[in-house]
Amino acid sequence: MMSVTGFVANGASNFEFMDELIINPFELAGWLLCVAVLIWAIISITSLLRSRQLLNQQYLQGSLLLEEKFNLMRERRKRVMDQSVAWEGFANFVVVRKVLHGDSGICSFYLKPKDERLELAPFQPGQHLVFQLPIAGAAAPLTRRYSLSDRPGQDYYRVSIKLQLPPRDAPDAPPGVGSSYFHNELDEESASSYKSLIQVSSPAGAFSDDPLDSKPVVLIGGGVGITPMLSMLNSIIEENESREAWLFYTIRANDENVLFDEDMLHPRIAEVMRTRSNIHLHIHYTQIKEPGSLPNDLPFPIDQHCGRLTVDQFKTILPSNNYRFFICGPERMMVQLSDDLVSWGVPEEDVLYEHFAAPTKRKTANDSAEKGTIRFAKSNKEIEISADDGSILDAAERAEVPVSYDCRAGSCGQCMVAVVSGKVSYSMRTNYKCPPGSCLTCSCLPDGDVVLDC
Ligand SMILES: Cc1cc2nc3c(=O)[nH]c(=O)nc-3n(C[C@H](O)[C@H](O)[C@H](O)COP(=O)(O)OP(=O)(O)OC[C@H]3O[C@@H](n4cnc5c(N)ncnc54)[C@H](O)[C@@H]3O)c2cc1C
Ligand code: FES
Incomplete structure (x- = not known):
């Protein structure tokens, strides 16, 4: 405990202590300013956080609404796809419009079903139509594929076809049979109802995009x-x-x-x-x-x-x-x-x-696919093949082994056969994915010796 004498004896230093307790007004103002800045910072940060939270909520709601809209559209399109009776085989269509695009050699054909009761089957952008063309003098109709060149949801299908001229290294060869038929034999319905008729299958093909997808x-x-x-x-x-x-x-x-x-x-x-x-x-x-x-x-x-x-x-x-x-x-x-x-x-x-056409120069991922023997088990035939000989399908044709085909470009799956033994190597990536144990003969070469079930 401090004594009175002690207090008196220490009087001067205690007055100094009191002096220290009297707060300097500048210092006070400084402190107040600091407190104000601190409060302002807390308020700003809180309101910033709140507005970010609000923005996030709005963004989330917006994207949920957008996703909901897309899901509805997808659902609607799926229902239409499921309900639509895509016709079996080939149906008669008429060319309602034919537009030649300047000097490009490309001509667009607008097609509608001949039978008005037949509804256009929906399609995914990127898909194509298959046509059967009655080529004069040919034993069977010629099959050709052409991509749909306009968006779905119109009251017509449109294909745009380039007239295939002879290649530069064979200028005397005839122009492409199918494209010539379109350019030279087909007319608009208004010009000739007979010459406007064409056989069309419903849209097909794995090369397609869903426009509602969000991926750029x-x-x-x-x-x-x-x-x-x-x-x-x-x-x-x-x-x-x-x-x-x-x-x-x-x-x-x-x-x-x-x-x-x-x-x-x-x-x-x-x-x-x-x-x-x-x-x-x-x-x-x-x-x-x-x-x-x-x-x-x-x-x-x-x-x-x-x-x-x-x-x-x-x-x-x-x-x-x-x-x-x-x-x-x-x-x-x-x-x-x-x-x-x-x-x-x-x-x-x-x-x-x-691929619009089968690749001309064959190169496989595996160099050992340069050469091989193909045995066609059902036909009991055998043929040697090298990379320069084309595909297994080309070899089958040379050996007169029947293998059906359509696009010769890995898109349709028509040329698929089972691989009994051995391996094949692909010369290009194909749009049609065939199951294990089979191969697309138009797009591959034997990887060593193979036995095929055809
Ligand atoms: C999925 C898919 C979609 C397609 N989409 C389109 C499309 O949108 N638009 C389009 O224009 N095409 C498209 N194609 C290509 C089309 O299907 C045909 O392949 C193309 O039109 C050529 O067919 P063609 O009958 O006219 O020619 P072909 O008769 O098959 O002839 C092809 C070429 O060989 C040449 N030729 C003929 N005989 C000889 C010979 N003796 N020696 C050397 N050369 C010769 C011809 O002059 C021609 O240049 C698509 C193909 C696929 C697979
Ligand atoms: S012929 Fe079409 S995938 Fe081979």
């Missing part, structure tokens, strides 16, 4: 390979406002360009290009070397490039490689782009391509 897409069409891409792009524009889509169209020169021709792109394309930042169009001209020679009379601004399309350009143009890539065009372009996309880190399942 890159659609690459080379020459007439633009046809399935037009269907995909037009459907995305029509059905999915929020989906990002890039179209890359490669042609030699502008006279091959069909993009801006009558109704090829969605009727609202000009407005879409002005108002939507998620739709991008690029044209690559392989034979134009100088930017000054690029066409300057396009109906709306669009990116144009000289030279071939390469994955290096994707690396500079696309924000990332996180896209699903659909490719259809000349074989060399498809092989190069798909290989380079996979090397860039795009998963193989996101690189999808459609």
Whole structure:
């Protein structure tokens, strides 16, 4: 306990202590300011957190609503697909409109069922129709496939067909039989009801896109390979406002360009290009070397490039490689782009391509597939084959072993046979996935000796 004497004796120092207790007004103001700043910071952080929470809730609600809308649309489309009586075999259709696209050699055919009671079967963008063509002098009708080139939901089907001229190394060969039939023998119904008739099967094919999917897409069409891409792009524009889509169209020169021709792109394309930042169009001209020679009379601004399309350009143009890539065009372009996309880190399942014709140069993943003996068990025949000889289907034809086929391009599954023993190696990735123990003879070579059940 402190004594009175002690207090008196220490009087001076206690007054100093009291002095220290009297708070300096500047110091007080400083403290008050600190407290105010602290309170302001707490309030700001709380309200920031609250508004972020609100935003998150709104975003979640928005995406849930969008997902719900898409699910409803998917459900509706599935119901239509399930209910629709896609006809069996081939049905009679009429050409209601025929449009030749300038000097491109491509002609569009608008088709409607002859029997008005027959409803158009729905389809997925990217799918194709199979036609049976009554070629004069041929023992049986010729089968040809053509991609649907407009979006689903119209009251017609449209196919756009390029007249196949003889190849450069065989200029005296006849032009393509099927495409010549379309270009030269078929007429609009208004011109000749007899010449407008054509046999069509319901839409088919595994190369397709669901426009309601949210995954952004890159659609690459080379020459007439633009046809399935037009269907995909037009459907995305029509059905999915929020989906990002890039179209890359490669042609030699502008006279091959069909993009801006009558109704090829969605009727609202000009407005879409002005108002939507998620739709991008690029044209690559392989034979134009100088930017000054690029066409300057396009109906709306669009990116144009000289030279071939390469994955290096994707690396500079696309924000990332996180896209699903659909490719259809000349074989060399498809092989190069798909290989380079996979090397860039795009998963193989996101690189999808459609062959319009069987590859001419066979190269398999496995070098031992260069040579082999094929034994056709049912026909009791055997044949030696090397990589230059074409596919197993070509070999079967040479050995006069009956194997049915249709597309010869890995799309239809018609040429599938069971592999009794041995292995095969594919010269291209196929759209049709056949079950284990079987092979698509149009697209593979024997990997050593094989025995096939045909
Ligand atoms: C799923 C799928 C979708 C398709 N979509 C489309 C499409 O949308 N648009 C389109 O235009 N095509 C498309 N095709 C391609 C189409 O099916 C045909 O393959 C194409 O039209 C060629 O058929 P063709 O009967 O006219 O030619 P073919 O008669 O098969 O002839 C092919 C080529 O061989 C040449 N030839 C003929 N005889 C000889 C000879 N003796 N020597 C050397 N060469 C010769 C011809 O001049 C021609 O260039 C698609 C194919 C598939 C598989
Ligand atoms: S013929 Fe069509 S997949 Fe082989």
